[in-house]
Amino acid sequence: MLRRTPTEVKALVPKGERLLSWARTRGEGASFAVATDQALYLPIPQTIRLPWDLVGKATWGDDAVLVVEARLDARGPDRLMRVRLDDPGAFPTVVYERVTSSVVVSERVLLDGEAGVRIVARRAGDGLRWTVTFDAGLDPSDPDVRRQADAALAELRSTLGI
Helix, strand or coil: CCCCCCHHHHHHCCCCCCEEEEEEECCCCCCEEEEECCEEEEECCCEEEEEHHHEEEEEEECCEEEEEECCCCCCCCCEEEEEEEECCCCHHHHHHHHHHHHEEEEEEEEEECCEEEEEEEEEECCEEEEEEEECCCCCCCCHHHHHHHHHHHHHHHHHHCC
């Protein structure tokens, strides 16, 4: 059964983006979570726009979508957003597909024994956005650790021809 798209949802979708899915949120000040071909819109508490290349992970459970924002600065903590949904429909599936399809490469590289980095390239506009996430216990401000991570990134890009 098709659902009619509310006017409020249409108003959240900027010109040039195509609406893929939406779901009404639960709780006080209920609003809408929206997925377009270019970004995820979450009302926390005001609506924020996350381009798909900045969504590091998204999971569904307990009537809520949990989104982890990809960190561009490895020194900060992960930003976690939990949005409870009412009648999610295809929304969780669309979010999963968009996040998964944005990943071009994801590689774990050991730098020091068991500790290492996760290097990820995601589609971003007309190019790629590379992120390097350091394991707990590694200091990304340490020049030697940074040099090793930069070398690992350069080696991966060279191997892939990117």
